[in-house]
Amino acid sequence: MKINVEKCAGLLKDRDNILILCHAHPDGDTLGCGYALLRALQKQGKTVRLECADEIPKKYSYLYDDITVSDFNEEYVIAVDVATENLLGSLEEKYAGRVDLCIDHHGTNTDYAKYLLLNADAAAACEVVLKVIKAMGVEIDKKMADCLYTGITTDSGCFRYSSVTSNTHRSAAELIDLGADNGYINRLMFETKTKKFAALERLATQGMEFFLNERVCVITVTNEMYEQTGTDEQDTEALPPLTRQIEGVEIGLTIREKKDKTCKCSIRTFESVNAAELAGAFGGGGHKQAAACRFDCDVQTAKKMLVEKSKELLK
Numbered sequence: 267m268k269i270n271v272e273k274c275a276g277l278l279k280d281r282d283n284i285l286i287l288c289h290a291h292p293d294g295d296t297l298g299c300g301y302a303l304l305r306a307l308q309k310q311g312k313t314v315r316l317e318c319a320d321e322i323p324k325k326y327s328y329l330y331d332d333i334t335v336s337d338f339n340e341e342y343v344i345a346v347d348v349a350t351e352n353l354l355g356s357l358e359e360k361y362a363g364r365v366d367l368c369i370d371h372h373g374t375n376t377d378y379a380k381y382l383l384l385n386a387d388a389a390a391a392c393e394v395v396l397k398v399i400k401a402m403g404v405e406i407d408k409k410m411a412d413c414l415y416t417g418i419t420t421d422s423g424c425f426r427y428s429s430v431t432s433n434t435h436r437s438a439a440e441l442i443d444l445g446a447d448n449g450y451i452n453r454l455m456f457e458t459k460t461k462k463f464a465a466l467e468r469l470a471t472q473g474m475e476f477f478l479n480e481r482v483c484v485i486t487v488t489n490e491m492y493e494q495t496g497t498d499e500q501d502t503e504a505l506p507p508l509t510r511q512i513e514g515v516e517i518g519l520t521i522r523e524k525k526d527k528t529c530k531c532s533i534r535t536f537e538s539v540n541a542a543e544l545a546g547a548f549g550g551g552g553h554k555q556a557a558a559c560r561f562d563c564d565v566q567t568a569k570k571m572l573v574e575k576s577k578e579l580l581k
């Protein structure tokens with residue numbers, strides 16, 4: 267059932283022993299939402315913990331390094347920035363059908379939770395969580411501001427995507443006033459790279475391919491490339507935006523090979539093509555300009571299917 271911010275804050279007021287779920291392959295938005303909400307609920311004296319199917323990349327440690335949590339049996343389950351239950355990854359089995367509240371900004375949200383607070387106009391789910399925390403009457407401290415700012419800046423590509431509205435900037439401005447360390451966060455999220463990532467990036471861009479009059483750019487990341495550079499899937503987050511940097515490219519595809527030889531594709535587009543529509547053709551989803559889908563086949567077959575579908579959408 268769809269609810270508004272006030273109802274959402276009201277639901278949280280009466281709850282305790284709360285579990286917050288982030289989506290698998292976690293990004294700054296799901297983690298920023300999760301840890302900001304955890305902090306807000308802890309401030310109200312509640313017992314809270316956060317779970318994610320995959321390991322949280324080290325660069326996000328400032329979101330949670332001062333938090334202490336204890337184990338407990340959860341009585342209330344919240345999912346943040348999780349559009350569908352299968353995005354919970356390996357946690358899906360345990361928590362499918364058990365999510366009480368979902369706070370999200372994906373227009374493709376399947377309404378799987380008992381209650382859904384959805385704002386598809388928000389560039390980041392953190393924009394929505396900011397409103398919820400304010401409605402809860404919790405004073406936002408510096409650490410919470412850092413968490414929420416992280417989600418907003420990462421999901422908006424440092425405020426460059428067209429999903430950014432004046433409200434996105436207003437939310438970010440408010441968070442900076444509340445102490446968010448915008449300079450530090452943006453440098454860490456958008457400029458700092460590990461040496462091994464730089465090596466992977468080099469291989470990935472060397473292998474860039476172009477299709478359909480160079481309107482489609484494809485980066486393929488293979489298991490061999492991970493081995494050569496000492497990286498893994500976690501290190502690929504910064505690759506998809508590279509496809510869209512090339513002049514004339516309207517669809518950027520980053521296909522990543524999985525250990526079992528199946529693959530996953532991150533899609534980036536400009537206004538002319540709906541990324542969620544392309545992903546949706548293969549059972550995936552996301553936003554208008556950033557989406558993702560999975561394949562049970564090898565990278566070459568997936569690439570072929572993606573390029574064919576792109577041809578239809580580009581017209």
Ligand SMILES: [Mn+2]
Nearest residue numbers: 295347391421
């Ligand atoms: Mn998000």
